[in-house]
Amino acid sequence: MSKVFIIDNILFAPFKGLWWLAREIYNRAQQELFDEETIQKQLAALQVAYELGNLPRDEFEQQEAMLLDRLRQARAARTLQSPGEEED
Known part of the structure; x- marks a missing residue:
């Protein structure tokens, strides 16, 4: 056997x-997709690109909304994984 x-x-x-x-x-x-630190860095880079005039307002708003949605999802997933820990 x-x-x-x-x-x-x-x-x-x-x-x-x-x-x-x-x-x-x-x-x-x-x-990687839902890493909060990575998303925050991408948001900061997006803001800089917009402020320097390298990005039109509509594209900035679209990308910002997408990143903010990912950030919300990442935080929700983290909360579900560790409900006993407090959020920063």
């Missing part, structure tokens, strides 16, 4: 590795 499990492990190892890799990429992308 144990030989069957060994063969199964050998046959499915590439798929398990690929699944692990896909899951890691997804988790890292989510972490």
Whole structure:
């Protein structure tokens, strides 16, 4: 019986590795996408670009709204993950 499990492990190892890799990429992308510090830096860079005249007002407002929405989502996710901790 144990030989069957060994063969199964050998046959499915590439798929398990690929699944692990896909899951890691997804988790890292989510972490980067909803990292509050990164979003705040992007908001600051956006503000500077707008103030220097490198960005039209409508584009600034559109990108700012998107970043603020991501920031709200990141804070909500953080609150759900650690309800006992207070927010800064």
